[in-house]
Amino acid sequence: MMTAGQRMTALLQDMVQDRQRYITLKNLLEEQRTLLLERNSEQLSRVNLELMEIYQQLTDCAATRQQSLQTLGFSADKAGLQQFIERLPQQHQGKISALWEDLQRNAELCQQLNERNGMVLHMQRQIMENVSQASEPADWIY
Template identity: 40%
Template sequence: MSNAAQCVKILVQGMVEDRETYISLKTLLADQRQWLVARDTAKLDALNPQLMALYEQLSHNSKQRYQLLTQLGIPVGSPGLRTLFSRLPAPHQKQLTMLWDSLEQIAAECKALNESNITVLAMQQEILQNLLNISEPENWLYEQV
Protein backbone atom coordinates (compact mmCIF):
# COMPACT_ATOMS: atom_id res chain seq x y z
CA MET A 1 0.00 0.00 0.00
CA SER A 2 1.38 3.37 -0.99
CA ASN A 3 1.94 6.18 1.44
CA ALA A 4 -0.94 8.16 -0.13
CA ALA A 5 -3.26 5.16 0.16
CA GLN A 6 -2.30 4.77 3.83
CA CYS A 7 -3.03 8.45 4.45
CA VAL A 8 -6.45 8.12 2.83
CA LYS A 9 -7.18 4.99 4.85
CA ILE A 10 -6.26 6.79 8.10
CA LEU A 11 -8.39 9.78 7.05
CA VAL A 12 -11.40 7.56 6.46
CA GLN A 13 -10.90 5.73 9.76
CA GLY A 14 -10.75 9.09 11.54
CA MET A 15 -13.96 10.22 9.86
CA VAL A 16 -15.75 7.04 10.90
CA GLU A 17 -14.49 7.50 14.47
CA ASP A 18 -15.58 11.15 14.44
CA ARG A 19 -19.07 10.21 13.31
CA GLU A 20 -19.41 7.78 16.22
CA THR A 21 -17.93 10.36 18.59
CA TYR A 22 -20.39 13.01 17.42
CA ILE A 23 -23.28 10.57 17.92
CA SER A 24 -22.13 10.07 21.52
CA LEU A 25 -21.61 13.81 21.93
CA LYS A 26 -25.12 14.56 20.70
CA THR A 27 -26.56 12.21 23.34
CA LEU A 28 -24.45 13.76 26.10
CA LEU A 29 -25.37 17.31 25.06
CA ALA A 30 -29.05 16.38 25.26
CA ASP A 31 -28.41 14.91 28.72
CA GLN A 32 -26.53 18.07 29.67
CA ARG A 33 -29.53 20.20 28.79
CA GLN A 34 -31.78 18.00 30.90
CA TRP A 35 -29.44 18.29 33.88
CA LEU A 36 -29.00 22.04 33.36
CA VAL A 37 -32.74 22.61 33.41
CA ALA A 38 -33.07 20.35 36.47
CA ARG A 39 -30.06 22.12 38.06
CA ASP A 40 -28.64 18.69 38.91
CA THR A 41 -25.01 19.56 39.65
CA ALA A 42 -24.05 16.00 40.61
CA LYS A 43 -25.09 14.66 37.22
CA LEU A 44 -23.49 17.63 35.45
CA ASP A 45 -20.24 17.03 37.34
CA ALA A 46 -20.29 13.39 36.23
CA LEU A 47 -21.11 14.37 32.65
CA ASN A 48 -18.38 16.99 32.17
CA PRO A 49 -15.40 14.58 32.05
CA GLN A 50 -17.23 12.49 29.44
CA LEU A 51 -17.85 15.58 27.33
CA MET A 52 -14.24 16.67 27.64
CA ALA A 53 -13.00 13.23 26.56
CA LEU A 54 -15.15 13.41 23.43
CA TYR A 55 -13.98 16.96 22.65
CA GLU A 56 -10.36 15.84 23.05
CA GLN A 57 -10.91 12.90 20.70
CA LEU A 58 -12.49 15.16 18.08
CA SER A 59 -9.63 17.64 18.44
CA HIS A 60 -7.04 14.87 18.07
CA ASN A 61 -8.72 13.52 14.91
CA SER A 62 -9.03 17.03 13.48
CA LYS A 63 -5.30 17.66 13.96
CA GLN A 64 -4.51 14.29 12.42
CA ARG A 65 -6.77 15.05 9.44
CA TYR A 66 -5.00 18.42 9.01
CA GLN A 67 -1.59 16.72 9.01
CA LEU A 68 -2.65 14.01 6.58
CA LEU A 69 -4.23 16.44 4.13
CA THR A 70 -1.14 18.63 4.30
CA GLN A 71 1.04 15.56 3.68
CA LEU A 72 -1.08 14.70 0.64
CA GLY A 73 -0.85 18.27 -0.68
CA ILE A 74 -4.62 18.72 -0.37
CA PRO A 75 -6.11 21.99 0.91
CA VAL A 76 -7.30 21.58 4.48
CA GLY A 77 -11.04 21.70 5.10
CA SER A 78 -14.23 20.49 3.53
CA PRO A 79 -13.43 21.67 -0.02
CA GLY A 80 -10.07 19.89 0.13
CA LEU A 81 -11.65 16.67 1.33
CA ARG A 82 -14.22 16.85 -1.45
CA THR A 83 -11.38 17.35 -3.95
CA LEU A 84 -9.65 14.29 -2.52
CA PHE A 85 -12.84 12.24 -2.77
CA SER A 86 -13.27 13.26 -6.42
CA ARG A 87 -9.87 11.73 -7.20
CA LEU A 88 -10.80 8.32 -5.79
CA PRO A 89 -12.50 5.47 -7.69
CA ALA A 90 -16.23 6.10 -8.26
CA PRO A 91 -17.61 3.66 -5.65
CA HIS A 92 -15.45 5.25 -2.93
CA GLN A 93 -16.35 8.79 -4.01
CA LYS A 94 -20.03 8.32 -3.23
CA GLN A 95 -19.45 6.49 0.08
CA LEU A 96 -16.96 9.04 1.38
CA THR A 97 -19.04 12.00 0.26
CA MET A 98 -22.02 10.55 2.12
CA LEU A 99 -19.85 9.91 5.19
CA TRP A 100 -18.50 13.46 5.15
CA ASP A 101 -21.97 14.93 4.61
CA SER A 102 -23.33 12.98 7.57
CA LEU A 103 -20.34 14.05 9.67
CA GLU A 104 -20.92 17.71 8.83
CA GLN A 105 -24.64 17.32 9.60
CA ILE A 106 -24.18 15.75 13.01
CA ALA A 107 -21.44 18.25 13.88
CA ALA A 108 -23.90 21.07 13.07
CA GLU A 109 -26.54 19.40 15.26
CA CYS A 110 -24.07 19.16 18.14
CA LYS A 111 -23.12 22.80 17.68
CA ALA A 112 -26.79 23.81 17.86
CA LEU A 113 -27.33 21.71 20.99
CA ASN A 114 -24.26 23.23 22.61
CA GLU A 115 -25.42 26.77 21.79
CA SER A 116 -28.83 25.94 23.25
CA ASN A 117 -27.17 24.73 26.45
CA ILE A 118 -25.15 27.95 26.60
CA THR A 119 -28.40 29.90 26.36
CA VAL A 120 -29.87 27.93 29.28
CA LEU A 121 -26.75 28.65 31.34
CA ALA A 122 -26.87 32.35 30.49
CA MET A 123 -30.54 32.54 31.48
CA GLN A 124 -29.85 30.79 34.77
CA GLN A 125 -26.98 33.14 35.48
CA GLU A 126 -29.18 36.15 34.77
CA ILE A 127 -31.90 34.83 37.08
CA LEU A 128 -29.39 34.26 39.86
CA GLN A 129 -27.92 37.71 39.39
CA ASN A 130 -31.39 39.24 39.62
CA LEU A 131 -32.13 37.26 42.78
CA LEU A 132 -28.90 38.45 44.35
CA ASN A 133 -29.78 42.06 43.58
CA ILE A 134 -33.25 41.79 45.17
CA SER A 135 -31.78 41.85 48.65
CA GLU A 136 -29.74 44.94 47.79
CA PRO A 137 -31.96 47.32 45.77
CA GLU A 138 -29.17 49.85 45.46
CA ASN A 139 -27.27 47.32 43.32
CA TRP A 140 -30.18 47.20 40.92
CA LEU A 141 -30.11 50.98 40.52
CA TYR A 142 -26.43 51.01 39.67
CA GLU A 143 -26.23 47.74 37.82
CA GLN A 144 -23.73 47.83 34.98
CA VAL A 145 -25.30 47.42 31.57
Protein backbone atom coordinates (compact mmCIF):
# COMPACT_ATOMS: atom_id res chain seq x y z
CA MET A 1 0.00 0.00 0.00
CA MET A 2 1.33 3.41 -0.99
CA THR A 3 1.56 6.25 1.46
CA ALA A 4 0.05 9.62 0.56
CA GLY A 5 3.52 10.99 -0.15
CA GLN A 6 4.38 8.07 -2.43
CA ARG A 7 1.07 8.44 -4.25
CA MET A 8 1.71 12.16 -4.75
CA THR A 9 5.19 11.45 -6.10
CA ALA A 10 3.84 8.76 -8.44
CA LEU A 11 1.11 11.11 -9.67
CA LEU A 12 3.69 13.79 -10.50
CA GLN A 13 5.98 11.26 -12.21
CA ASP A 14 3.03 10.06 -14.29
CA MET A 15 2.37 13.63 -15.40
CA VAL A 16 6.00 13.99 -16.53
CA GLN A 17 5.79 10.71 -18.43
CA ASP A 18 2.47 11.71 -20.03
CA ARG A 19 4.02 14.97 -21.19
CA GLN A 20 6.73 12.98 -22.95
CA ARG A 21 4.14 10.57 -24.36
CA TYR A 22 2.18 13.48 -25.85
CA ILE A 23 5.35 14.83 -27.48
CA THR A 24 5.96 11.37 -28.98
CA LEU A 25 2.30 11.17 -29.99
CA LYS A 26 2.53 14.56 -31.74
CA ASN A 27 5.54 13.38 -33.74
CA LEU A 28 3.81 10.12 -34.68
CA LEU A 29 0.64 11.93 -35.76
CA GLU A 30 2.70 14.22 -37.98
CA GLU A 31 4.45 11.17 -39.44
CA GLN A 32 1.07 9.47 -39.90
CA ARG A 33 -0.18 12.43 -41.96
CA THR A 34 2.87 12.27 -44.22
CA LEU A 35 2.43 8.54 -44.69
CA LEU A 36 -1.29 8.95 -45.40
CA LEU A 37 -0.52 11.51 -48.09
CA GLU A 38 2.17 9.25 -49.54
CA ARG A 39 -0.17 6.24 -49.27
CA ASN A 40 2.70 4.31 -47.66
CA SER A 41 0.66 1.50 -46.14
CA GLU A 42 3.65 -0.50 -44.86
CA GLN A 43 5.06 2.33 -42.75
CA LEU A 44 1.55 3.49 -41.87
CA SER A 45 0.85 0.11 -40.26
CA ARG A 46 3.97 0.49 -38.11
CA VAL A 47 3.02 4.02 -37.03
CA ASN A 48 -0.56 2.98 -36.28
CA LEU A 49 0.70 0.23 -33.95
CA GLU A 50 2.92 2.74 -32.14
CA LEU A 51 -0.01 5.15 -31.88
CA MET A 52 -2.25 2.49 -30.37
CA GLU A 53 0.43 1.66 -27.79
CA ILE A 54 0.78 5.30 -26.74
CA TYR A 55 -3.00 5.78 -26.63
CA GLN A 56 -3.23 2.78 -24.29
CA GLN A 57 -0.42 4.11 -22.07
CA LEU A 58 -2.12 7.52 -21.86
CA THR A 59 -5.46 5.91 -21.03
CA ASP A 60 -3.92 3.73 -18.31
CA CYS A 61 -2.02 6.66 -16.83
CA ALA A 62 -5.14 8.86 -16.78
CA ALA A 63 -7.03 6.14 -14.92
CA THR A 64 -4.20 5.86 -12.40
CA ARG A 65 -4.12 9.64 -12.00
CA GLN A 66 -7.87 9.71 -11.34
CA GLN A 67 -7.57 6.92 -8.79
CA SER A 68 -4.66 8.67 -7.07
CA LEU A 69 -6.57 11.94 -6.86
CA GLN A 70 -9.57 10.19 -5.33
CA THR A 71 -7.38 8.31 -2.85
CA LEU A 72 -5.81 11.61 -1.82
CA GLY A 73 -9.28 13.11 -1.26
CA PHE A 74 -9.65 15.15 -4.45
CA SER A 75 -12.19 14.85 -7.26
CA ALA A 76 -10.98 12.87 -10.26
CA ASP A 77 -11.13 15.76 -12.73
CA LYS A 78 -9.32 18.95 -13.73
CA ALA A 79 -10.67 20.81 -10.69
CA GLY A 80 -9.38 18.08 -8.39
CA LEU A 81 -5.95 18.21 -9.97
CA GLN A 82 -5.92 21.99 -9.60
CA GLN A 83 -6.80 21.64 -5.91
CA PHE A 84 -4.02 19.05 -5.56
CA ILE A 85 -1.51 21.50 -7.10
CA GLU A 86 -2.70 24.29 -4.80
CA ARG A 87 -2.00 22.10 -1.77
CA LEU A 88 1.58 21.40 -2.78
CA PRO A 89 4.36 23.40 -1.13
CA GLN A 90 4.50 26.92 -2.60
CA GLN A 91 7.93 26.39 -4.19
CA HIS A 92 6.57 23.48 -6.31
CA GLN A 93 3.20 24.89 -7.34
CA GLY A 94 4.45 27.00 -10.27
CA LYS A 95 6.49 24.21 -11.80
CA ILE A 96 3.75 21.57 -11.43
CA SER A 97 1.08 23.97 -12.68
CA ALA A 98 3.22 24.73 -15.75
CA LEU A 99 3.71 20.99 -16.31
CA TRP A 100 -0.05 20.40 -16.16
CA GLU A 101 -0.79 23.31 -18.53
CA ASP A 102 1.84 22.03 -20.97
CA LEU A 103 0.40 18.53 -20.77
CA GLN A 104 -3.08 19.90 -21.57
CA ARG A 105 -1.74 21.99 -24.48
CA ASN A 106 0.01 18.95 -25.92
CA ALA A 107 -3.14 16.84 -25.53
CA GLU A 108 -5.23 19.47 -27.35
CA LEU A 109 -2.64 19.73 -30.13
CA CYS A 110 -2.62 15.95 -30.54
CA GLN A 111 -6.40 15.94 -30.72
CA GLN A 112 -6.29 18.55 -33.50
CA LEU A 113 -3.62 16.59 -35.39
CA ASN A 114 -5.65 13.39 -35.04
CA GLU A 115 -8.77 15.13 -36.39
CA ARG A 116 -6.75 16.55 -39.30
CA ASN A 117 -5.46 13.07 -40.13
CA GLY A 118 -9.00 11.75 -39.95
CA MET A 119 -10.07 14.33 -42.55
CA VAL A 120 -7.24 13.21 -44.88
CA LEU A 121 -8.30 9.61 -44.47
CA HIS A 122 -11.94 10.50 -45.10
CA MET A 123 -11.06 12.45 -48.25
CA GLN A 124 -8.98 9.54 -49.56
CA ARG A 125 -11.87 7.17 -48.93
CA GLN A 126 -14.26 9.44 -50.80
CA ILE A 127 -11.89 9.65 -53.75
CA MET A 128 -11.58 5.86 -53.88
CA GLU A 129 -15.37 5.48 -53.73
CA ASN A 130 -15.77 7.97 -56.59
CA VAL A 131 -13.14 6.17 -58.66
CA SER A 132 -14.69 2.76 -58.06
CA GLN A 133 -18.17 4.06 -58.94
CA ALA A 134 -16.92 5.83 -62.06
CA SER A 135 -16.58 2.49 -63.85
CA GLU A 136 -20.36 2.22 -63.95
CA PRO A 137 -21.73 3.84 -67.16
CA ALA A 138 -24.56 5.68 -65.37
CA ASP A 139 -22.04 7.50 -63.17
CA TRP A 140 -19.86 9.00 -65.92
CA ILE A 141 -19.66 12.76 -65.77
CA TYR A 142 -19.05 14.65 -69.03
